[in-house]
Amino acid sequence: MEAATTYTIGGPLAMAIATIGPGIGIGLAAAAFFNATARQPEVRGPLQGVFFAAAGLIELMALLGFITLFL
Amino acid sequence: MQSHFWEALLYGMPVHVNTLIMVAVALVILLSITRLLTSSISIRPNRLQIFAEMLYDFCRSITFSSAGKRGDTFLYYVGSVFFFVLTCNLLGQFPLKIFELPHGELMAPTGDINVPAALAVGSVIMYFFFGLKAKGLKYFKHYLSPLPDLMAGQSLPVKITYATFFWPFILLNIAEDLTRPGSLMIRLFCNIFVGEILTGVAHSASHYLLPIAVMGIELFVAVVQAYIFAMLTNIYISLLSEDHDHHEDEHDASHTPNEDAKVPSLAVA
Numbered sequence: 001m002e003a004a005t006t007y008t009i010g011g012p013l014a015m016a017i018a019t020i021g022p023g024i025g026i027g028l029a030a031a032a033f034f035n036a037t038a039r040q041p042e043v044r045g046p047l048q049g050v051f052f053a054a055a056g057l058i059e060l061m062a063l064l065g066f067i068t069l070f071l
Numbered sequence: 072m073q074s075h076f077w078e079a080l081l082y083g084m085p086v087h088v089n090t091l092i093m094v095a096v097a098l099v100i101l102l103s104i105t106r107l108l109t110s111s112i113s114i115r116p117n118r119l120q121i122f123a124e125m126l127y128d129f130c131r132s133i134t135f136s137s138a139g140k141r142g143d144t145f146l147y148y149v150g151s152v153f154f155f156v157l158t159c160n161l162l163g164q165f166p167l168k169i170f171e172l173p174h175g176e177l178m179a180p181t182g183d184i185n186v187p188a189a190l191a192v193g194s195v196i197m198y199f200f201f202g203l204k205a206k207g208l209k210y211f212k213h214y215l216s217p218l219p220d221l222m223a224g225q226s227l228p229v230k231i232t233y234a235t236f237f238w239p240f241i242l243l244n245i246a247e248d249l250t251r252p253g254s255l256m257i258r259l260f261c262n263i264f265v266g267e268i269l270t271g272v273a274h275s276a277s278h279y280l281l282p283i284a285v286m287g288i289e290l291f292v293a294v295v296q297a298y299i300f301a302m303l304t305n306i307y308i309s310l311l312s313e314d315h316d317h318h319e320d321e322h323d324a325s326h327t328p329n330e331d332a333k334v335p336s337l338a339v340a
Contacts, residue, residue, distance in 0.1 A: 046136065049132075049133070049136055049298075049302060050136075052295055052298060052299055052302070053299060053302045055299075056258060056295075056296075056299035056302075056303070057254075057303075059258065059262075060254050060257065060258050063257055063258060063262070063265075064257065066261055066265065067257065067261065
């Protein structure tokens with residue numbers, strides 16, 4: 001840890017910007033999931049798996065932003 | 072990044088010994104649990120067997136959701152991946168700091184990028200294997216994917232026009248074989264690695280309550296990431312081993328009210 005650590009604004013800023021889109025995206029997906037479950041409660045089981053898979057796909061965008069922290 | 076790992080040379084190649092230790096621990100745990108659960112199989116199930124059948128039903132619900140009965144052919148791979156990733160993720164929540172290592176420290180094996188990379192390559196090999204097994208050499212036709220559908224029943228100039236404008240899709244389809252394992256790998260690695268960092272940050276902020284809350288979130292993330300990894304592997308395999316000639320029959324068969332149609336609901340969250 002004695003190695004000189006340089007802090008730059010670019011990486012954290014990229015991370016911060018990269019979280020905006022996936023946040024909105026997962027929010028929309030969750031809202032649609034809740035609406036569908038409220039209208040038709042029996043659809044919850046099959047939809048839950050699809051929702052988590054979609055959330056995982058959307059989440060990848062934020063994780064790519066996280067990777068830019070190390071570049 | 073250097074200080075995390077205990078590096079050693081094996082036949083001239085650097086390996087991370089702490090990751091190897093944790094993978095071995097995960098395998099031992101998995102194998103012993105499997106031996107325990109299947110020790111007394113009988114017609115009248117006892118509690119252990121009911122629990123094992125519950126786990127099996129859960130894995131089957133993953134493959135059944137996208138492939139129907141055809142999913143039973145690759146159920147063993149998807150289920151194994153699910154439980155291996157789940158065990159690896161959950162191992163990170165144990166108090167591993169009490170074990171002293173010469174270099175580095177023990178952490179969840181999926182927090183080292185080599186383990187997710189190996190699992191992702193395994194997924195690619197499996198979807199190639201099942202695709203080639205189901206379709207033979209017709210498997211490679213999916214690289215041309217939008218062109219044959221567009222060109223069906225068109226005249227020759229229209230075909231040439233389509234080929235002129237849509238040939239980049241072939242490159243995209245080939246690139247998909249690289250982006251699929253890449254995204255699988257990055258998703259799993261980053262989630263677990265971020266969890267480790269987050270626990271460390273919470274621990275440096277407060278020693279008692281905050282890390283517990285973060286680790287609670289991590290338990291949820293561990294299960295969800297294992298589920299997503301198995302689900303996406305299953306989707307890739309079932310998508311690419313789908314034979315269009317038999318598709319209609321299976322579609323009808325999946326709607327008949329037999330006992331297989333009753334899939335237990337996914338109880339993840």
